[in-house]
Amino acid sequence: MTCRVLRIDEQLYGCEELPAGQPVLCDVLLADAAGTQRVLPYPDEALTAQNIQESDTVALLPDGTLKKLRQYRIILSADTASEVRQMPSQKRR
Structure with missing residues (x-):
């Protein structure tokens, strides 16, 4: 189960x-x-080892352990966004 x-x-x-x-x-x-919502007692050492912090997304596994889910953010600058819009493979027909 995925949780915040x-x-x-x-x-x-x-x-x-x-x-x-x-x-x-x-x-x-x-x-x-x-x-x-639910409260889960969890070892501080395990939270620290995975760098789990408030607002992170985690998987609550069937055995009661947490696994931090990696989140990726793509940040485009105005220049990069402009270049992407001009790429031939991006043109709609």
Whole structure:
């Protein structure tokens, strides 16, 4: 399932220390295409390893892991756009 990361908050442990061997968890607020939201406790180390940040698009895999989806943006300058419009292969017949 593809989701947008709306918010990432580190879980609060209060005065208690994290139990030995337990990873630091973050609460990741996700929204799917229908707008349904859910909070997923997720290891901070795993978020950092994939550079998952707020507003990223991720896949929520069946095993509960997240995979960051790469997004590509094409930025055309006015000159480049003009050149593309003039290319013969781009002309409509």
